[in-house]
Amino acid sequence: MSRTLAVVGGGAIGLAVAWRSAQAGWKVTVHDPAVGSGASWVAGGMLAPLSEGWPGEDALLQVGAASLQRWPDFGSELGALVDEPLFTSHSSLTVALDAADAADLRTVAEWIETQGYRLELLSRAQIRAAEPSLAPSIRLALLASTESAVDNRALVRALRLACEAAGVAFVAESVVDPESLPADQVVVAAGTGAAALWPGLPVRPVKGEILRLHHRPGVAPAPTQTIRGSVHGRPVYLVPRGDGIVVGATQHESGLDTQVTVGGVRDLIADAQTLMPSIGEYELYETAAGLRPMSPDNMPIIGRVSDRVVLAAGHGRNGILLTPLTADAVVAELSGAPLPEAKNCAPDRFGPTGRAH
The missing domain is CATH 3.50.50.60 (FAD/NAD(P)-binding domain)
Incomplete structure (x- = not known):
């Protein structure tokens, strides 16, 4: 039995x-x-365990990379059960707006290589060719060709x-x-x-607010890959979806509070628009907040x-x-x-x- x-x-x-x-x-x-x-x-x-890595976080990188390697087979098996795409992008681009962020990207790229993986640095021209909807002020990017995203x-x-x-x-x-x-x-x-x-x-709760944006006719399409960056010290990401983009995420130590705040929405929109100016023309379809279980x-x-x-x-x-x-x-x-x-x-x-x- x-x-x-x-x-x-x-x-x-x-x-x-x-x-x-x-x-x-x-x-x-x-x-x-x-x-x-x-x-x-x-x-x-x-x-995105590779591009989010940082020197000294060896154990976190190892467990994340081990799980990333499982995702193609895991996702393929599950994707056959639903009538919608499970994967929404198949690479990620971490961008730098200033010299300090660009230096950080170089640090990550060098460290990741010592760990047996490879990330590619892209110039302004290469960024524009890959993702023309991104802001021309972006000076450097880190391409992770094996980092995908799922719905x-x-x-x-x-x-x-x-x-x-x-x-x-x-x-x-x-x-x-x-x-x-x-x-x-x-x-x-x-x-x-x-x-x-x-x-x-x-384990403690850490609140994260996100926005779901729908594409509208005549507006620049969503990026084809996940976009991550930092604006005024705040991390922001744009993740493609079939109908638009998910923008996230704030981080607040606020107990079990799951209310979406005006300030959180304001910052996410402003930061996302800094990376992708045309995002202001998208439909604000949903705001939501969840609790990350942090160790x-x-x-x-x-x-x-x-x-x-x-x-x-x-x-x-x-x-x-x-x-x-x-x-x-x-x-x-x-x-x-x-x-x-x-x-x-x-x-x-x-x-x-x-x-x-």
Whole structure:
């Protein structure tokens, strides 16, 4: 008989864990009152571990790159289940507006090469040829030809279908104590709610606001690749979608607040327009805010914390990127053979994480 598994949390991480576990022979139930409605629904969907890297962040680069390598097969398998494109771009461009940002791009390019990867620096002329809608004031760019982006909402829909096809059951109820669930094993993949479910877990919420813009007739089309930059010290990204662009994202340490602020919308529009002047002619279709589940070192927390409980938490702003690796790591943990690529994500790096009685 199949062993039973309860997955607490129905975002991209929880759904992927449930799907892969069911494929591995587990009888799986997902517990979530509103599947796919949290941070996974608001995310930008960037898969950019290389261009977002920085010297000294070796462990974060390694886990991100390992997950990026899984995405082509993972995405192809899921993409066959939905009647919409899952991938929305297949490269990323990080741009510099001033000399300091340009120096940072050169630093990243040099460091990434020492780690065994390659990013390409583009001149003004090359930038204009690649993305003519970008501002002519951009002086340098870093091209990552292997960094793609996915439609996060299409991903959630595909994962739900994949789970259903694999026989995963869904219970639309909140869980208070994961150890009270009757399953043989339990995976806590509840985003920012994981800290309440496993007291002592160092995961905190960080609010991020995003805009969804629709293209209008006669306006310059969206970039063909993901665009990232910094304006007045504020990071901003433009991620292509079939109907326009996702612009993000602010970052606020504001507890569980998910209200979109006037200031947040103002800054995102102004910064996005600095990178792409014609974006002001797009339709402002949706504003939203989600809560990133951040860990102290910005690394996910994946691993066993008791005989019955495995954590898949603390993914921060990289939840979509790390979805396939996390699913594989949890299935490996459940089988008793932890995944080598996830060794730096072990919960015990923060000290004892067992629940206090």
